[in-house]
Amino acid sequence: MEWITVLNYPVYLAIFICIYGCLAIGLNIQWGYAGLFNAGVAGFFAIGAYTSAILTSPWAEGRLGGFDLPFPVGLVGAMLLAGLLAWPIGKICLRFRSDYLAIVTIGVAEGIRLVARSEEWLTNSARGISAIPRPFGDLPYAKAQLVYLGITALILLVAYVLVQRQAVSPWGRMMRAIRDNESAAQAMGKDVPYRRLEAFILGSALMGLAGALYVHLARTITPDAIDPMLITFLVWIMVILGGSGNNRGVLLGAIIVWVIWSTSEIVTDQLPSEYALKAKYGRMFLIGLLLQLVLRFRPEGILPEKLRKEPREERRVGEQDSVTQATGNIIN
Amino acid sequence: MKAKHLGLASLLLGASALATPALADVNIGLLNGITGGAAAMAPEITKSLQFAVDQINEQGGVLQGEKLVGIMADDGCSPQVAADAATKLVNVSQVIGVVGPLCSGALMAAANSATIPAGVILISQSATSPEITTLKDNDLVFRTIPSDEYQGQALARTLLDRGTKKVAVSFINNDYGKGIAEAFKKEYEAKGGEISGYEAHEENKSSYRADLAGLAQGGADTLVLLDYGDTSGLTVLREAIENGFFEKFVGAEGMKTSAPIKAIGADNLTTFMASAPVSTKSEALDIFNKAFAEAGGDINASYVGPSYDAVFLLALAIEKAGGDKSKLSESLRAVSNGEGEPILPGEWKKAKELIAGGKAIDYKGASGELNFDANGDVPGSYALFKVAGDDWEVETEMK
Numbered sequence: 001m002e003w004i005t006v007l008n009y010p011v012y013l014a015i016f017i018c019i020y021g022c023l024a025i026g027l028n029i030q031w032g033y034a035g036l037f038n039a040g041v042a043g044f045f046a047i048g049a050y051t052s053a054i055l056t057s058p059w060a061e062g063r064l065g066g067f068d069l070p071f072p073v074g075l076v077g078a079m080l081l082a083g084l085l086a087w088p089i090g091k092i093c094l095r096f097r098s099d100y101l102a103i104v105t106i107g108v109a110e111g112i113r114l115v116a117r118s119e120e121w122l123t124n125s126a127r128g129i130s131a132i133p134r135p136f137g138d139l140p141y142a143k144a145q146l147v148y149l150g151i152t153a154l155i156l157l158v159a160y161v162l163v164q165r166q167a168v169s170p171w172g173r174m175m176r177a178i179r180d181n182e183s184a185a186q187a188m189g190k191d192v193p194y195r196r197l198e199a200f201i202l203g204s205a206l207m208g209l210a211g212a213l214y215v216h217l218a219r220t221i222t223p224d225a226i227d228p229m230l231i232t233f234l235v236w237i238m239v240i241l242g243g244s245g246n247n248r249g250v251l252l253g254a255i256i257v258w259v260i261w262s263t264s265e266i267v268t269d270q271l272p273s274e275y276a277l278k279a280k281y282g283r284m285f286l287i288g289l290l291l292q293l294v295l296r297f298r299p300e301g302i303l304p305e306k307l308r309k310e311p312r313e314e315r316r317v318g319e320q321d322s323v324t325q326a327t328g329n330i331i332n
Numbered sequence: 333m334k335a336k337h338l339g340l341a342s343l344l345l346g347a348s349a350l351a352t353p354a355l356a357d358v359n360i361g362l363l364n365g366i367t368g369g370a371a372a373m374a375p376e377i378t379k380s381l382q383f384a385v386d387q388i389n390e391q392g393g394v395l396q397g398e399k400l401v402g403i404m405a406d407d408g409c410s411p412q413v414a415a416d417a418a419t420k421l422v423n424v425s426q427v428i429g430v431v432g433p434l435c436s437g438a439l440m441a442a443a444n445s446a447t448i449p450a451g452v453i454l455i456s457q458s459a460t461s462p463e464i465t466t467l468k469d470n471d472l473v474f475r476t477i478p479s480d481e482y483q484g485q486a487l488a489r490t491l492l493d494r495g496t497k498k499v500a501v502s503f504i505n506n507d508y509g510k511g512i513a514e515a516f517k518k519e520y521e522a523k524g525g526e527i528s529g530y531e532a533h534e535e536n537k538s539s540y541r542a543d544l545a546g547l548a549q550g551g552a553d554t555l556v557l558l559d560y561g562d563t564s565g566l567t568v569l570r571e572a573i574e575n576g577f578f579e580k581f582v583g584a585e586g587m588k589t590s591a592p593i594k595a596i597g598a599d600n601l602t603t604f605m606a607s608a609p610v611s612t613k614s615e616a617l618d619i620f621n622k623a624f625a626e627a628g629g630d631i632n633a634s635y636v637g638p639s640y641d642a643v644f645l646l647a648l649a650i651e652k653a654g655g656d657k658s659k660l661s662e663s664l665r666a667v668s669n670g671e672g673e674p675i676l677p678g679e680w681k682k683a684k685e686l687i688a689g690g691k692a693i694d695y696k697g698a699s700g701e702l703n704f705d706a707n708g709d710v711p712g713s714y715a716l717f718k719v720a721g722d723d724w725e726v727e728t729e730m731k
């Protein structure tokens with residue numbers, strides 16, 4: 001067997017990590033920087049996936065499509081539409097705080113899923129869209145995968161660098177200030193609703209991008225792919241476990257969670273068959289347990305958020321409440 | 333990042349080295365819906381798959397007496413989980429062929445991202461979506477279950493033959509329900525039937541009274557219910573009977589489970605019928621049923637016959653191709669094309685000897701003749717079942 005075929009599975013794993021990395025960075029902008037509890041990640045993922053699928057797939061009877069546009073157009077379209085749809089959703093939903101926002105975003109994601117399931121003219125409903133092209137997908141298996149890994153890794157790298165630069169800029173400090181103490185930020189003259197909307201749209205566009213990357217990998221999309229457990233829930237665990245507010249942390253979270261999720265089956269398959277079958281249910285448990293342990297012993301995540309040191313005179317006072325911290329952020 | 337990936341890759345290589353069993357085995361992948369939407373059907377399907385593998389090994393194994401090893405993986409009835417599992421089967425376990433997955437969406441993702449590019453043959457026992465027929469599969473995707481297209485058409489013709497000219501249709505809003513409902517509608521209307529109501533319903537709702545009331549307004553006394561009898565189909569059926577929305581009920585194979593009989597009672601189901609694929613040559617089915625029941629399986633469970641046949645056919649193809657992966661599709665067609673010495677379920681030893689002697693064989697499966705067409709599909713033969721006592725009984729053959 002050629003060495004290149006041995007790499008197939010790790011490469012596939014890495015492609016998925018890159019896709020989840022995009023989702024995790026998107027959620028990190030929303031939760032890690034702006035403190036928005038978005039429980040509807042799957043919805044924006046779906047918008048991106050379907051948009052790119054419709055834009056790039058060949059014509060098929062009974063549904064919108066036949067544009068046959070190139071892959072990059074699909075990606076850009078996915079980001080734009082996910083961002084555009086996030087605008088009215090955010091405009092309405094971001095008035096809610098924390099847990100209320102979570103409930104509303106779950107509802108929105110379910111709504112998007114039902115639209116994908118039911119609107120035949122748009123998404124071909126339950127049968128889904130197939131024959132979606134993959135760039136260089138006609139190459140032999142291993143090479144096609146390697147090329148696609150290159151593309152996703154490059155996109156993730158660009159997204160990471162851009163978001164990271166944004167996060168250490170005054171914009172990032174302002175976002176953290178809004179997250180930590182909204183009233184204080186408002187008193188400093190920041191337009192809080194506008195900034196929150198900005199973070200929501202930016203994060204959602206990245207989630208849409210991840211959806212598009214997934215759809216060109218699988219070359220087919222059906223509504224069952226919009227599974228809140230596999231998309232929303234796993235991404236949240238990646239962000240919390242890796243360390244929300246730290247882009248490197250959430251990428252590490254994506255690697256850890258997806259590797260455990262995917263490779264645990266190989267390990268449990270070594271068990272006698274009756275236990276191996278039961279162990280398939282144990283994967284979710286394993287991830288949940290890991291989350292519990294992290295929350296118990298390291299609530300800030302494996303790689304916690306790095307905040308800039310407090311100014312000297314404030315540290316001498318000793319006590320630091322969130323107001324001084326937030327103002328500190330703004331002044332810095 | 334890069335260094336991490338490399339570290340990871342080497343770690344996985346270690347894992348894959350561990351996972352690859354001794355060289356004397358022939359590995360096949362069994363993608364089974366152990367978790368997820370099809371989990372209720374998985375235990376009996378698992379038994380059937382394992383039964384086929386055991387039977388083959390007891391009768392001499394494959395090729396030069398090598399052991400056939402079925403590596404069970406979870407498709408989760410979900411595209412992502414199935415594609416991930418298929419990638420592992422193809423690359424880590426190095427399987428020569430795959431049986432499964434159970435769900436159509438899962439099959440398309442798994443086939444597109446792993447088995448087709450890797451040139452691995454895939455035979456599904458229960459993915460019935462018509463979309464799979466048109467998949468660009470390099471002749472690598474097969475099914476031992478007919479596409480919903482056929483069953484919907486057969487159901488429409490049978491109802492019209494029996495004098496039912498007006499029906500309402502309620503179907504579960506997924507690839508299965510929709511595929512079969514569309515085929516039914518097309519054929520029924522083309523042959524002169526009238527459809528007074530045609531609605532999809534979502535799965536796992538607590539009540540369907542509003543949906544049913546809307547459908548009943550069309551004035552039909554027969555409801556065609558295309559759903560799963562273990563989940564929402566049961567709720568729809570119960571509510572329709574309780575509230576007297578319809579008098580007669582007709583389901584497809586998803587409804588032909590034991591759950592409605594247990595939950596609603598045979599006395600209340602005298603006007604309920606369900607179609608399901610059956611074998612035309614009942615000899616093969618009888619042999620399978622007897623052997624499977626002795627092995628502790630439930631012969632009335634869904635998809636046990638097609639599951640057994642999928643494994644048996646894959647093994648026959650491996651034997652015929654002499655273990656050459658690239659010849660499997662060709663060999664699969666050769667061992668079941670209607671020509672040659674008939675092979676019935678369980679006759680592995682006989683088949684092996686005939687193949688070794690260079691004679692043509694024709695497998696006649698528990699679920700039918702299984703002669704694949706150009707798309708890797710099989711034409712279906714169906715019967716309409718009614719409830720009798722605590723079980724299902726054939727009412728009439730369907731054409």
